[in-house]
Amino acid sequence: MNHRCQWAGEDPLYVRYHDQEWGVPVYDDRKLFEFLILEGAQAGLSWITVLRKRENYRQAFDGFDAGKIAAYSETDLTRLLANPGIIRNRLKLAAAVANARAYLAVQDKQGNFNSFIWKFVDGKPVQNAWATIQNVPAETKQSQAMSKELSRLGFKFVGPTICYAFMQAVGMVNDHVTQCFRYEEIRKAVEKGSCSKE
Secondary structure, three states: OOOOOHHHHHOOOHHHHHHOOOOOOOOOHHHHHHHHHHHHHHHHOOOHHHOOOOOHHHHHHHHHHHHHHHHOOOHHHHHHHHOOOOOOOOOHHHHHHHHHHHHHHHHHHHHOOOOHHHHOOOOOOOEEEOOOHOOOOOOOHHHHHHHHHHHHHOOOOOOOHHHHHHHHHHHOOOOOOOOOHHHHHHHHHHHOOOOOOO
């Protein structure tokens, strides 16, 4: 039986997310944007709550098309607030619109979002080696730097803890515990370059 990170529990959705997605390096701009919005939506809640609503978010937010979201009006916010399939928090929904606009500005200036966001780990996943989940930090100097820069650029719900959760999700850090079967799989994939940029 494969040993997993304790947080994955037994929920099939969570287990699948842990086994297939969490910690795998992501370089696709739209997927990075999606995770940034979802991690912000998670603030104060559990990730499984957001994960269960992810498909609803994709539908409600036009497949996380930042160009469309950036153009959302007050009418769109009202529509979102009436959607029981997502987390109906006005501040978080308004933040998603603000983040879409800030994200497009970064793309416009940098050419893409992934090179901008990956610079906080010098373009390469950080391979940690935590023995237990208790050893994993809630934030790091890199996530603090990311939070500061994103906030400066107009992003919302991007505190250092949210930024670190984002970094873990998109594989900027490998925070699977060392006993977890995914720890070595991801580490070796990164070493071989099979997780290299698209």
